[in-house]
Amino acid sequence: MSATAVERDRGVEVAWSPSPEQPRESGPAVAAPLAAALGMITLAVVNLGTAASKAFNEWVHGIGKLWMPGAEGIGPYSGKQTLSLLVWIGTWIVLHGALRNRDLNLGRWLIVFLVGIGIATTLLWPPVFEYLAGH
């Protein structure tokens, strides 16, 4: 028996939130990291696009200026954040709804998530995106 199980057997409170009565499906635990990775990949891809195209860069800046205070001074970075945020939250809502009653293999999806975040990090390393953008 693990240490945590012993603690719970003695009636010590272990969590702030009461645990759900029935075990919840693992789908939402896949959706949250996966949406986060999609948001990060979006940031990387949009940044690559802004490095490759001046017109796209201006469009991205325009997206930021739609709502972000100080976006004029922040520059296209405001639009990159906005698009990344939209994809992250948007895909999370969709994935959570689609997977909430599904029990998935968390280990497999954790690997998919790690590959995604690895791709995003690599694409955001300036020598890489500058090279891909043709500079």
Add this chain to the structure above:
Amino acid sequence: MNASEHLEERKEASTASLALVVGILIGSALAFVLATAPFSALLGPSQAAVPAMFHGLAAFLYLFVGTIGLYLAWRLWTGRIRAFADLQLLATVSATLSLLAIVFGNWLYIYYRAKDPASPRSWFLANVPVIHKIFFEFKEFIALFTLPLTVAAAFILWYYGAQVLDRKWMRYTVAVLLALAFFYLVVAFGLGAAVTKLKPA
């Protein structure tokens, strides 16, 4: 008295006592600081002093909380965590501090990239372009990763509650999310501190 009875006799500190301790600590620190140095000298003459202070404060607090969170994430990974409730709280606080650091970072960024020859960006491009073109650009992007990672970790910890403890891959998932968030925080924090040291905004 056996060990079980001893545990049941424990009482948790109230939220009010915790708030009082935090208030006394912060108040004492502020009193000592303001008694020994003028407030204006603490911030410096730069127009960016206020956003820089808030950005640095949020990032430093996040580093502090994130370090404890990393330790608890490791305990979670091993399945021998006793402070699960604390991890729920720390993940939430980490996500909040990450958001604050990003918001204040955006405010500070306006001064960093100002079209003024004296702005840090202009100065770096004229003198050591590699600092801006590689290190700062990388830092400004990966710092954003900390928010979705900590939010995802906090969500899983609250949504599943103590069920997380019984599910090995769910424990691994949360631990990996918090460890990665800490990694990106440390890289961004280090690069940010170095850039500020070289040319403050």
